[in-house]
Amino acid sequence: MESRLINLLYRDAYYSASDDLSTKEKCIFASMKTEVDAVVLMNGTDPNLDTSFFYATGIPNGLFEGCIAIVTPKKTEVISSELEELSAVTSGVRTAVFESTEHRTKLLERKLRGYRAIGINARELTHANYLKIKKAAKGIKLLDVSQDIENARMLKQPDEIVRIKKACKIATLVADKIPEMVSEGDTETEGAAELNHMMMRLGATGPAFVTAVAFGASSAEPHYYPGQKKLRKGQFALFDFGAEYKRYVSDVTRTFICGESNPRQREMYETVLEAQMAAIDAIHAGVSGKEVDLVARSIIDRSKFRGRFIHSTGHGLGMSVHDPGAISYARDMVLKEGMVLTVEPGVYIKGFGGVRIEDDVLITKKGCQILTPCTKEFRSI
């Protein structure tokens, strides 16, 4: 009685995941090239969590450190700590609660009984937890199925696309407001504070990653963290940010100029913009990511900024900012309908600055849908 009551009381605060649960199990097993009876996903301590645990279970809330999901083609079960019990139960996932790590091992042993082979997600499982699973899975074969899980996760399901679109919508609205939110003299962290604030006022759970606001020469560093630098006239101001919404994220970059730009800055911007738009134009289901990367890269390498585009054109996006999938010179991957990827060429000149323009796109049969349709004009702050 009590737990039914809680369900009713909490229901409105939660995304009702139960409808989607079965589809994620189907997705994982449909793309499985290895024969396993179940997949065991186990979280370490934050930040070492397995994002596929949340993909498979659909649980939108909670941390779930040390918790385990056992996924079979028919059902997903969670072995949860008491701390996360409510999150698990109210998501409609079958849940067993462990009271101690020894108890957790026993529950896992019991649930794995009778299985001959289980899959693990080696790319997101800590080695320490691998050893724990191995111990509990006596006589059972452990096979790495992380590539199969990645293949499943690359093709976004309708409920995932809804959440990604919401995260993208939030970032789009924010991107267009940047010139009103940030001014000359503001520090990078102040700028980041304003962007995060607006994202959350629009319903984001939080920033998808450390909001990178980089002024001047710092914009040449792709994974920059904001500092106390103040925005000065003539500097690039690069904003790389995204919203998290029900565990799904967006990832947008826009580069502005403080005051007036000089010819070199304009040329950098125009080169990157041309490369980005050409890459987007080249995207459709069936094309190779390598080919799309080459479209963007060759535009930059034909310009005076040859060799200054030092990363891939794009990466998958979903439950994590670097989700499976890539538009990369280093990876021969065919783009498929339902994939969500970033398109983000850039040009970086050490000691001078960088320009990056990044959108998120959903691959369609004949092209792609731009999920972050904020302006790409070279705007001043």
Next chain:
Amino acid sequence: MESRLINLLYRDAYYSASDDLSTKEKCIFASMKTEVDAVVLMNGTDPNLDTSFFYATGIPNGLFEGCIAIVTPKKTEVISSELEELSAVTSGVRTAVFESTEHRTKLLERKLRGYRAIGINARELTHANYLKIKKAAKGIKLLDVSQDIENARMLKQPDEIVRIKKACKIATLVADKIPEMVSEGDTETEGAAELNHMMMRLGATGPAFVTAVAFGASSAEPHYYPGQKKLRKGQFALFDFGAEYKRYVSDVTRTFICGESNPRQREMYETVLEAQMAAIDAIHAGVSGKEVDLVARSIIDRSKFRGRFIHSTGHGLGMSVHDPGAISYARDMVLKEGMVLTVEPGVYIKGFGGVRIEDDVLITKKGCQILTPCTKEFRSI
């Protein structure tokens, strides 16, 4: 010449880590009970990063996915992707840049040559990366030294304490302003937006974790994520949040009442407050964390809220919110001078609500220093 120039150009934007670098290597090897020539720390893809990579290298910026740190008693070297090169180099860490994963393996092989045994951090290393290190370390013994690393990280060094104190100071200032920032009718995510905004305006890089704002019955869930619930009169409003500052974090919880409290709510609050203050009073170097946990727990278990304190009294704090160390009934750990821990008893009643009061403390010889001295009065919003 170019790289020296960049160093000068970028210096002011970075924390100069070079002074502390040698101390971290010393700390790791001083607490090493296993004989190894080096420790190899390797990051997976975000969020599966090894926080000890950043502890050992002291690098304050960047993501460093797929990057490797090789720590010996005398030096730390980083094998970095080009994306993070600038972050690594400007932090004063010896850096080799890899151009492809094959190149990374070759660099690692070369650097490990001549070693007989290397340590790995199994608790934060993915199993997939464990296999990569194993392959590169042909004929070299791989030994799990994660417990040794934890032991080193538990005792905070002066430079770490400076950063933790700054993160705590930010959270303290925010906690005291909550009644002015959040009002009846606001949603949980709006509340979280305001807290995060103020933290960042005060210099935080971002929130240390998803800012948990929980109204009413949701406050009974310790790891709650904020939703669209609106604050109503008579409800608890629980705020669990922290600031990240140069990779170090704070973690504070304060619980308020919207409007007037009823006797049951007051009794819950007073019980938790009594337990929290008694636990803090019981802390000093040399005491067992288990004993401190019992002090808090027995106060709650003597009250009508017996059994409603469903987690440990505290956890370590530092580069991650759940850093090594615990004040827990489940762990026999002696508290030592220089440890930083949370003290956070709570009472949770499903369907009704929860109260938690959390401070961060630095263990001293004779007691502890409260790093988050914000008011603990039962205040109304």
